[in-house]
Amino acid sequence: MSKTLLNVRDLETKFFTQDGVVHAVNGISYHVDEGETVAIVGESGSGKSVGVMSLIRLIASPPGKIVNGSVVFDGQELMDLAEEDLRHIRGNRIAMIFQDPMTSLNPVLTIGRQITESLELHMSMNRNQSRERAIELLDLVGIPAAASRLDDYPHQFSGGMRQRVMIAMGLSCNPQLLIADEPTTALDVTIQAQIIDLVDRLRKELGMAIIWITHDLGVVAGMAERVIVMYAGFIIEAATVNDLYAQPHHPYTLGLLRSIPRLDEAHKERLVPIDGLPPDLLDEPSHCPFAPRCEFVIEKCWQENPPLETVADDHLSACWRDISEIRLELDAGLAGGAA
Amino acid sequence: MTRYIIRRFLQAIPTLLGISLLGFTLIKVAPGDYVLMTTFDPSITAEARDEFRRQLGHDQPIPIQYVEWLTGVSLRGGDVVDAMVPMSNSCHYFGSLGFTLCDRGGGLLRWDLGYSLATKEPVWDMLRSRMPASFELGAVVLVLVFLFGVPLGFLSALFRGSAKDQGIRLLSVAGQAVPSFWMGLICIFVFSVLLGWLPVGGRMTISLDMKFSLVDRIRHLILPSFVLSLAGVAFLTKLVRTQVLEVIEQDYLRTARAKGLGSLALWTRHVLRNAMLPLATVLGPAIVGVINGALVIETIFAWPGMGRLTWFSALQRDYPMIMGAVMFYSALTILGYLISDILYAVIDPRIRLQ
Ligand SMILES: Nc1ncnc2c1ncn2[C@@H]1O[C@H](COP(=O)(O)OP(=O)(O)OP(=O)(O)O)[C@@H](O)[C@H]1O
Ligand code: SF4
Ligand SMILES: [Mg+2]
Numbered sequence: 001m002s003k004t005l006l007n008v009r010d011l012e013t014k015f016f017t018q019d020g021v022v023h024a025v026n027g028i029s030y031h032v033d034e035g036e037t038v039a040i041v042g043e044s045g046s047g048k049s050v051g052v053m054s055l056i057r058l059i060a061s062p063p064g065k066i067v068n069g070s071v072v073f074d075g076q077e078l079m080d081l082a083e084e085d086l087r088h089i090r091g092n093r094i095a096m097i098f099q100d101p102m103t104s105l106n107p108v109l110t111i112g113r114q115i116t117e118s119l120e121l122h123m124s125m126n127r128n129q130s131r132e133r134a135i136e137l138l139d140l141v142g143i144p145a146a147a148s149r150l151d152d153y154p155h156q157f158s159g160g161m162r163q164r165v166m167i168a169m170g171l172s173c174n175p176q177l178l179i180a181d182e183p184t185t186a187l188d189v190t191i192q193a194q195i196i197d198l199v200d201r202l203r204k205e206l207g208m209a210i211i212w213i214t215h216d217l218g219v220v221a222g223m224a225e226r227v228i229v230m231y232a233g234f235i236i237e238a239a240t241v242n243d244l245y246a247q248p249h250h251p252y253t254l255g256l257l258r259s260i261p262r263l264d265e266a267h268k269e270r271l272v273p274i275d276g277l278p279p280d281l282l283d284e285p286s287h288c289p290f291a292p293r294c295e296f297v298i299e300k301c302w303q304e305n306p307p308l309e310t311v312a313d314d315h316l317s318a319c320w321r322d323i324s325e326i327r328l329e330l331d332a333g334l335a336g337g338a339a
Numbered sequence: 340m341t342r343y344i345i346r347r348f349l350q351a352i353p354t355l356l357g358i359s360l361l362g363f364t365l366i367k368v369a370p371g372d373y374v375l376m377t378t379f380d381p382s383i384t385a386e387a388r389d390e391f392r393r394q395l396g397h398d399q400p401i402p403i404q405y406v407e408w409l410t411g412v413s414l415r416g417g418d419v420v421d422a423m424v425p426m427s428n429s430c431h432y433f434g435s436l437g438f439t440l441c442d443r444g445g446g447l448l449r450w451d452l453g454y455s456l457a458t459k460e461p462v463w464d465m466l467r468s469r470m471p472a473s474f475e476l477g478a479v480v481l482v483l484v485f486l487f488g489v490p491l492g493f494l495s496a497l498f499r500g501s502a503k504d505q506g507i508r509l510l511s512v513a514g515q516a517v518p519s520f521w522m523g524l525i526c527i528f529v530f531s532v533l534l535g536w537l538p539v540g541g542r543m544t545i546s547l548d549m550k551f552s553l554v555d556r557i558r559h560l561i562l563p564s565f566v567l568s569l570a571g572v573a574f575l576t577k578l579v580r581t582q583v584l585e586v587i588e589q590d591y592l593r594t595a596r597a598k599g600l601g602s603l604a605l606w607t608r609h610v611l612r613n614a615m616l617p618l619a620t621v622l623g624p625a626i627v628g629v630i631n632g633a634l635v636i637e638t639i640f641a642w643p644g645m646g647r648l649t650w651f652s653a654l655q656r657d658y659p660m661i662m663g664a665v666m667f668y669s670a671l672t673i674l675g676y677l678i679s680d681i682l683y684a685v686i687d688p689r690i691r692l693q
Binding site for chain 1: 596
């Protein structure tokens, strides 16, 4: 059993806007072990980004506020840490890379400068040392002729190359935890695969832990050990990758899995998207957030929000219904449809 | 870059010609002319005025007058060589075509702005003698505009929503709304007439020895430069505020924060540079604003600059003088915009001039 690197308890983040309070993250708890890759999946607006940005208190305040929770990183509580001390963790021991490499790099600074500024800040390197290291890093992430590209500006790179630059920036100070917030969403499919391979390889070489955010369960399968599924600011299911694919417990996860096209199957199954709209986060969650869209909804779902409970070894799910009943219903439904 | 600059200069030529045609026409179609404005003596008859106009060539159609101003060549119908004193010897009558051409000399195309009707001095000399005063005021105003506009805009954005921000924004709206002539008169009344702290106008205290005194010069500069820079400061404050607020919303700022940068590096390295980009583009308009404002402010404060000269020339319909000022100002404006574009390209690596 490896050591826990990150332990998140009851993390709760809200936005106090003119339209009302947005309940973006509603008391989520999870952990990440050293050197482990944990994927967070969920559809747009489910609180994935806000959830991870809250970890290092990157939420713009106002309007955002972390109203509750504890984040223990390597034995240290981050929520009580002074801003000054937290800055020594950001970019240094916990690094983040973001979704859109087009807009996430500063357009008026050379990429060299954008890498070296972290090194100078956290590793106390001088100009020459940091430039040397920046070249190494660009090399590491597979940017050809790295030395000659140091003084180029972001607009001189393609999308995929920019994301490699972002990764180089993220890795610059040898972080213990790398948070990748949908780093491949803006890229086309072949580049996506390259970036995923790259990060996976680097993790093995460098031994850091990764939180990989995506709304694509298909991406997760190859690289993560565990998956956390979020819906409406809640964790509704968490399990090892294999368990989640083989034995999903939550109706929402079932829906997600059914919506992945299976390329390996002889006959291509029709893509089954989940009906209905994502929930309105302005409402105080008082029932199961998935109830309005759930095929298996019962009376109780509207009365109380189900807690996240252990349903099997290393497997948590938040649903009032028993998975075996759901499977029966599902089979019956499918059989009926086929007849 | 050099090619770009050369091309811009070449492009400026048709622009300036267009401006000159438009300016000339506007002056000529405006009610009143030089002769009327300068011959108030009731004993002068209408006939005498017409004769005066004929001598000046002001009786001719506007296109003919324009060509005359532009090229220094006069065109008249019929054989009028003998009537064209004092330049009869440079005139030629084209009998077969039935018109007379006279070369008066000068003309814009020969790089000559002509002579002022009122003073008979060369227009260029008159402009040049007023330039030091104008540039002095203009430069001080530009410096003040950037010196106050940029930090105020920054503060406003930094403390957005707070009382400080509200106060700055209120002042900025007021600064743009209050007419400068009114503000000028109020300032003169309060600080010069009532309190007697500062001189009423002029560029220096007139004395026998005319010794240069920096303190005296500065005392004269305070009111006109303050009033003239108000609108610019207000405009720039608003622009910088909007710009900063936009930059801090950008994704790359989140990246910078996620690196653990302190607020100093964050603001100077990441926010400032990006927020400053559009400032380069306001340099051109700022010059135009200062020039426009100077017309009124130099007049109110009796500042011996080009603005005041232009204002009085306009009142007198001294058209060569007005045209000279218009051409000079236009060239300056075009230059200002060119400098803006070059500056922009220098600070924004994404822009390539071509
Ligand atoms: N600055 C903000 N002000 C108000 N609401 C916000 C703000 N930032 C995020 N939210 C809200 O918080 C909720 C969660 O957003 P979040 O960005 O975490 O979603 P996500 O799961 O990362 O989605 P995506 O897949 O689109 O990135 C959304 O409903 C969003 O509207
Ligand atoms: S608790 Fe009820 S509504 Fe919610 S997912 Fe389970 S069955 Fe569906
Ligand atoms: Mg997101």
